[in-house]
């Protein structure tokens with residue numbers, strides 16, 4: 085059996101935060117943000133609502149688009165670094181929200197590579213013949229862990245979610261064909277949240293020191309991302325004997341337009357084949373890949389060869405090769 089994506093849905097909150105808005109919060113400007121990152125706007129979820137709200141919206145739409153009853157779902161995996169709570173998992177909460185009474189569920193934390201890790205994990209349950217319907221969610225409320233006094237991070241991130249349905253197919257020409265995944269814990273020091281975990285639980289001190297926000301050293305992360313994302317994308321093409329002309333679409337993690345451009349160049353792809361929506365949403369962490377697929381769904385055709393590629397905190401990175409299974 086191959087695991088094939090049979091539906092996709094995305095959700096972003098209504099509220100938009102523009103570069104001009106950020107100019108009022110920190111010492112930054114529209115020109116710097118656009119030229120260094122490619123971002124123009126990002127969407128922000130209101131206070132009091134969590135990641136499960138956005139993931140739940142995406143899954144509700146997915147169920148409706150695929151004519152699926154919630155009770156038919158076997159498994160929900162949610163990739164996120166901004167869970168509603170430390171426990172229970174956000175996937176559990178989403179399952180309850182949508183009425184997936186027969187599903188079990190768990191979260192995956194692989195930062196910006198979370199959706200790809202979750203897709204690779206979920207596909208195993210389909211390929212083994214164990215399950216018929218698995219939902220993979222990528223969702224993050226980054227505004228809940230972004231310090232809006234830190235100009236080096238607050239301009240980058242946004243909130244959003246996406247979800248896909250995975251089902252089995254006997255048609256070996258479509259579906260997930262290969263994935264290459266990596267992680268390197270030595271990258272932790274460059275990109276992490278200092279407190280709020282078991283090493284440094286929340287205290288007056290940690291709050292005062294602003295340690296519950298994203299900490300990022302931009303330059304080392306940028307250098308690692310440019311190399312790793314381009315390398316792994318080239319590696320999966322080579323491994324599967326794919327030339328640039330065989331690839332219909334690159335779906336890259338949306339962290340920085342310059343990282344996306346470097347990856348596409350390395351793969352020999354022209355810009356028209358690259359899904360880019362970073363200008364609208366910024367970096368939604370686990371949300372970027374499914375939000376791209378959702379935005380491009382109407383342009384996707386059965387038989388399109390797609391490479392998904394990511395890099396994120398951990399460090400974590402990887403690429404997946406799949407052939408799209410339906411035309412809208």
Ligand code: UT7
Nearest residue numbers: 112113116120196235236239302303305306309339340396
């Ligand atoms: O998705 C997870 C993985 N994350 C990534 O892939 C992010 C990787 N890193 C990046 O995308 C980039 O490093 C950033 C977008 C975070 C920063 O861009 P950069 O081109 O690496 O800038 P920089 O850190 O080298 O800073 C250049 C200058 C500095 O000023 P000086 O020291 O040259 O005077 C910064 O202080 O830009 C300054 N700067 C800003 N200026 C205006 C930093 N942030 C801002 C800002 N507005 N928001």
